[in-house]
Amino acid sequence: MSTPHFILTIRCQDAVGIVAAVASALAAADAFITESSHYGDEETGLFFMRTVFRPTGAHFQSRDDFLTALAPVRQRFGMDLNLHRRDRRMKVLIAVSKPGHCLNHLLHQWQSGELPIDVVGVLSNHRDHQRLTEWYGIPFHFLPMGADKPEQEAALFAVFEQTGAELLVLARYMQVLSDDLCQKLAGRAINIHHSFLPSFKGAKPYHQAHARGVKVVGATAHYVTKDLDEGPIIEQETERVAHNQSAQTLARIGKDIESVVLTRAVRWHAEHRVMLNGLRTVVFY
Numbered sequence: 001m002s003t004p005h006f007i008l009t010i011r012c013q014d015a016v017g018i019v020a021a022v023a024s025a026l027a028a029a030d031a032f033i034t035e036s037s038h039y040g041d042e043e044t045g046l047f048f049m050r051t052v053f054r055p056t057g058a059h060f061q062s063r064d065d066f067l068t069a070l071a072p073v074r075q076r077f078g079m080d081l082n083l084h085r086r087d088r089r090m091k092v093l094i095a096v097s098k099p100g101h102c103l104n105h106l107l108h109q110w111q112s113g114e115l116p117i118d119v120v121g122v123l124s125n126h127r128d129h130q131r132l133t134e135w136y137g138i139p140f141h142f143l144p145m146g147a148d149k150p151e152q153e154a155a156l157f158a159v160f161e162q163t164g165a166e167l168l169v170l171a172r173y174m175q176v177l178s179d180d181l182c183q184k185l186a187g188r189a190i191n192i193h194h195s196f197l198p199s200f201k202g203a204k205p206y207h208q209a210h211a212r213g214v215k216v217v218g219a220t221a222h223y224v225t226k227d228l229d230e231g232p233i234i235e236q237e238t239e240r241v242a243h244n245q246s247a248q249t250l251a252r253i254g255k256d257i258e259s260v261v262l263t264r265a266v267r268w269h270a271e272h273r274v275m276l277n278g279l280r281t282v283v284f285y
């Protein structure tokens with residue numbers, strides 16, 4: 001059986017000696033570092049680090065062993081420190097409305113082993129994608145938007161909790177989540193917006209873009225906050241468009257970009273490569 005690798009992520013106030021202290025603690029625990037990235041943001045004064053390592057010694061093998069070895073450094077610098085087995089797959093719940101292209105792409109990538117996740121369910125306020133979801137052998141949860149939005153959202157959060165989900169992916173889910181639900185899911189919900197933010201927030205961004213006469217369209221994956229389309233950006237991509245292309249054609253071009261951008265963002269989040277830095281993110285590619 002191959003030796004498990006661990007992913008260590010750290011966020012704390014920046015200071016002299018953090019990298020040396022972490023590397024020394026890992027060396028003292030016979031940890032072999034295979035990958036390491038760090039960044040200090042001079043504006044926010046925050047330090048970020050992602051290190052991948054594997055055990056080589058007899059005394060330090062388990063996650064708890066290494067958490068114990070890192071405890072003094074964690075305390076010295078007041079770190080927000082997390083340690084994950086690299087072979088553990090994140091549990092993901094996907095929400096979708098009528099546009100199904102992002103869901104389809106995610107499910108194909110997952111089934112093809114291209115994403116380090118387990119899809120624990122798909123939920124929707126429409127039944128359009130129930131057959132596709134069940135074809136993949138995934139539970140489908142129909143949560144229609146009745147008159148009582150808090151009730152629908154309570155049912156949504158109940159599915160999130162009951163499935164053991166660790167991430168909610170809004171794969172063109174066209175309902176605005178309430179402040180209360182956003183707080184409960186802070187840092188655990190990713191949305192795909194079908195424009196190159198901050199341009200063209202809200203509904204019908206391709207019509208807005210066409211009317212503005214843009215030469216480039218794009219898509220943005222971001223963490224979900226109460227402020228619509230304002231959450232910390234994880235990934236963006238663009239493609240050139242031309243004067244003779246309609247809003248419908250822009251939307252068709254955009255579908256492929258949205259699918260790729262959302263899948264990248266989910267992969268990077270599941271690989272613990274994305275860290276929140278206020279209203280921004282740090283992404284260790």
Ligand SMILES: Nc1nc2c(c(=O)[nH]1)N[C@@H](CN(C=O)c1ccc(C(=O)N[C@@H](CCC(=O)O)C(=O)O)cc1)CN2
Nearest residue numbers: 173174175176177191192193202203225226227228229
């Ligand atoms: N709290 C948040 N919730 C959601 C966000 C977000 O950023 N914060 N993003 C949306 C997705 N989205 C754009 O990317 C978006 C979805 C829906 C709407 C909208 O105006 N919806 C209408 C209803 C539309 C319908 O029923 O078809 C509404 O909610 O009144 C704008 C942008 C997902 N949720």
